[in-house]
Amino acid sequence: QVQLVESGGGLVQPGGSLRLSCAASTRTFSSYTMGWFRQAPGKEREFVAAIIGGGGITRYADSVKGRFTISRDNAENMVWLQMNILKPEDTAGYYCAASNVFPTYSPRAYAYWGRGTQVTVSS
DSSP states (O other): OOEEEEEOOEEEOTTOOEEEEEEEEOTTGGGSEEEEEEEOTTSOOEEEEEEOTTSSOEEEOTTTTTTEEEEEETTTTEEEEEEOSOOGGGOEEEEEEEESSSSOOOGGGEEEEOOOEEEEEOO
């Protein structure tokens, strides 16, 4: 069982930055691929970024490449999503998730989910 708690969301102007955090409660954190997904009202949940258990390999959605960076600290059971040059279309609820598979872009491959944190990009 893995419990995930996200934080760091908020309201930011276009072009601004936010850093999302996800704290995990598990003794085997380094064995999990960690992912970030987002879901806007009326839309399906979509893949944003993922990082392999050891932290050396990452994957990003095309829409966020070059703007977002995923990272993790296995000693602290933490994963982060640094979001730069934010756009209004980045507005969504952002969810942290854990999977036993890498790489994976499908929400169905992630067994554990946090409750999400809202990111709103607006002037």
